[in-house]
Amino acid sequence: MTTRMDKRFAALKAENRPAFVTFVMGGDPDFDTAQAIIDGLPAAGADVIEIGMPFSDPMADGPAIQAAGQRALENGQDMKKTLQQVKNFRAKDDATPIVLMGYYNPIFIYGVDKFIKDALTVGIDGLIIVDLPPEEDDEFCIPAIKAGLNFIRLATPTTDDVRLPKVLNNTSGFVYYVSMTGITGSALSNPTNIGEQVKRLKSHTDLPICVGFGIKTADDAKRIGADADGVVVGTALVKAVEDSLKDGKATKDTPEAVHALVRDISTGVKASRS
Numbered sequence: 001m002t003t004r005m006d007k008r009f010a011a012l013k014a015e016n017r018p019a020f021v022t023f024v025m026g027g028d029p030d031f032d033t034a035q036a037i038i039d040g041l042p043a044a045g046a047d048v049i050e051i052g053m054p055f056s057d058p059m060a061d062g063p064a065i066q067a068a069g070q071r072a073l074e075n076g077q078d079m080k081k082t083l084q085q086v087k088n089f090r091a092k093d094d095a096t097p098i099v100l101m102g103y104y105n106p107i108f109i110y111g112v113d114k115f116i117k118d119a120l121t122v123g124i125d126g127l128i129i130v131d132l133p134p135e136e137d138d139e140f141c142i143p144a145i146k147a148g149l150n151f152i153r154l155a156t157p158t159t160d161d162v163r164l165p166k167v168l169n170n171t172s173g174f175v176y177y178v179s180m181t182g183i184t185g186s187a188l189s190n191p192t193n194i195g196e197q198v199k200r201l202k203s204h205t206d207l208p209i210c211v212g213f214g215i216k217t218a219d220d221a222k223r224i225g226a227d228a229d230g231v232v233v234g235t236a237l238v239k240a241v242e243d244s245l246k247d248g249k250a251t252k253d254t255p256e257a258v259h260a261l262v263r264d265i266s267t268g269v270k271a272s273r274s
Contacts (some may be wrong), residue, residue: 004097004125005150005173008047009208009229018225020045020269021210022262023101023234025052025068026085027077028241033250034072037241037258038089042096044259045266048210048230049089050128053082053102060130068238071248079110083122090123099152099173101128104140112140116147126150126173134166141170154178155201164204174208174230175201179215195227218268225272233265 012019022041027034041049054069054077061069086098100119107115107129119127127149132140134153141151150173157178159167168175179194198209211224212232221231237258244250244257 008097012047016273017270018228018272019047019230020266021048021050021230021232022046022237023050024237025054025072026082027054027072027075028068029071029245029250030075031081033254035085035088036255038085039092040255040259041262042093044262046262048097050099050101053100053106055103055106062235064235064239079106083118086124087122097125099126099128100124103131104129116144119149120147126152128152128176134169137170145170152176168205174210175205177201177209177211179211179213194224198227218265221265221268222272225269231269237261
């Protein structure tokens with residue numbers, strides 16, 4: 001079966017350019033504004049969309065993404081509403097891959113079997129569950145894969161060649177290479193070293209390698225996209241939401257603040273191999 005993810009990466013490979021993977025938080029700063037942001041991402045330049053599942057106790061998220069999750073939760077966002085946002089998006093766009101990213105607790109509370117069924121029904125393609133290691137694959141990863149969802153794993157600078165095969169086992173869709181040790185929003189690591197790490201990962205898998213953490217500008221995206229199959233930008237987009245708020249509330253300019261930044265960074269993605 002050829003998935004949306006397969007089709008999108010194959011098409012971009014034929015164009016000889018990396019994917020632009022955008023991350024936004026579900027329900028941030030409120031349901032309707034978040035929906036407008038998500039719906040406008042493909043036209044602005046996003047090739048794959050990651051949607052964060054708000055959680056009260058994140059581990060890998062920096063201050064900006066933590067604040068986004070908190071704003072969403074305070075405005076009533078929950079798993080049901082996050083799934084609804086994907087359903088709403090799918091009514092307009094059936095081609096762009098959607099990945100939900102976050103932590104296992106909200107899924108566990110929702111119910112694993114119900115979550116998998118509902119995720120497929122609304123049109124989710126993949127999952128990135130930050131706190132589920134390969135040793136826990138029977139818990140959620142394997143049932144999700146068997147049902148037809150991509151399970152996307154994180155690799156980091158500390159994932160050595162001994163650990164890597166275990167990380168790549170049961171991984172599908174793409175591999176998310178975290179370019180640094182630390183939390184989201186940190187400064188971009190040495191791009192030369194990242195290129196070497198991408199080549200190392202490619203020696204172990206045929207899956208696309210997407211690089212994230214620390215990419216904030218078109219120039220960053222251009223440098224990383226020269227080696228990676230995908231460039232992931234999250235904190236900069238979430239910060240664009242935050243910076244657009246007035247007294248903590250969305251303005252009419254909030255969606256455009258995000259879309260304008262996506263358009264700008266996409267120029268770097270598209271120029272990365274020219």
